[in-house]
Amino acid sequence: MNDYIVKSLAFNDTIRILACTATETVNRAWENQHTYPTATAALGRTLIVGSMMGSMLKGEENITIRIKGDGPIGLITVDANARGEVRGYVENPLVHYQYDNGKLNVAKAVGKNGEIHVIKDLKMRDYFHSSVPIISGELGEDFTYYFTRSEQTPSSVGCGVLVEPDNSVSAAGGFIIQVMPGATEETIKKIETNLGKIKSVSSMVADGYTPEDIVKEICQNEGYRILDQMQIAYTCKCSKERFAAGLISLGKNELTTIIEEDGQAETECHFCKDKYHFDREELIALLEEAKA
Known part of the structure; x- marks a missing residue:
């Protein structure tokens, strides 16, 4: 199935949830960039979040994300737009680190010191520029911090990429949860509890979960409604x-x-x-x- 994003509202419309599958998109990036597994995961996580941030835009608006840490991967650049088109690259694709348990050590590749820069072209006179420091290098936490600090929207970001022994991508996906006006402390605590129970997003995608299934897992027994669905794909329009x-x-x-x-x-x-x-x-x- 093609990659896509769903947008939803839950908990009496006080929580916004975006969820996506992006396996084909990240795999295409790996094929183009010939990245080693950890570099694939770092680029893939940024592509996943970038595609969801792009889906929040309108018309011809677009967004550029640049992550510059002190790790060996160097600069990560991702472009996305409101039509579901996303592309990206890393400065040094030949980076691979693992933790002792075999999981990919993205933080070591990215580095724990540096900044995330976001540039939004909203088709107005000036561009929107924002930057926040990298706080972990794992990127999910860093984007969570970006939304809370820069856009003043309490959020939780999950993104994951599963890389196979042949370096191909077998599962990739993510979610963005945002607290809307009217959300209660009880609701926020429920979401925190739910996030502590669910599997990693890459495991969910590997098990065949759709974006709708991911939303359902996040909400558990709470009601939600799907507002929109949008296809995403790795797209480059160079000429x-x-x-x-x-x-x-x-x-x-x-x-x-x-x-x-x-x-x-x-x-x-x-x-x-x-x-x-x-x-x-x-x-x-x-x-x-x-x-x-």
């Missing part, structure tokens, strides 16, 4: 034309140097690894546009 525009933006001096020294140029998309070649004649044409 030779976009890279040509990037070369033009280098300016005539830099383009002249490339033509004189190399006579050609090859660019590669960070997100999908597609390559675009520009021969001498194409570069000269771009130079003329830069001069104009």
Whole structure:
């Protein structure tokens, strides 16, 4: 089944819950980036949360998440939009650490010192910029802190990726729980209790749980209603034309140097690894546009 997100309200409409399955999406990222297992988990968790944050937007709005910790994985970048399209990459894909129990040590890969930066393009005059410090490096806790600190919305974020011995992704998914106006302390305590009882989100997805099933597990015996469903997919819209525009933006001096020294140029998309070649004649044409 294709990956998708559901949006729901529970506990008398005082709690908002988003839940998703993202196995195909994260697996596509692994195929593009050739990441080692821990790097796959770190990128996958960010893709999962990014896709759900993107689903909170409208129209042509989009969001960029950049996580820069002091771990060896370096920068994690994820773009998402309101149409369910998400893409991402890590600076160093060849990172793999495990705890003694065999679980992937994402915190060691990401690092426990650094920041999460969120940039929202709401199609207004200015972009929305926000950043919070990394508090654990496991990312679920870090995004929980982001929503509470930056968006003043008490939240709980769960995200998980299950990587197989052949490095492929067999299960990935997540949830975002947000406290809405009118929620009581009793309701919040019930949710905390429920979260302590349920399996990890990657285990639920591996066992065949749908996003609706994840919502049901979070709510236990409490009522909820599904408001919306949206497909998500790893999508990159890079093109030779976009890279040509990037070369033009280098300016005539830099383009002249490339033509004189190399006579050609090859660019590669960070997100999908597609390559675009520009021969001498194409570069000269771009130079003329830069001069104009």
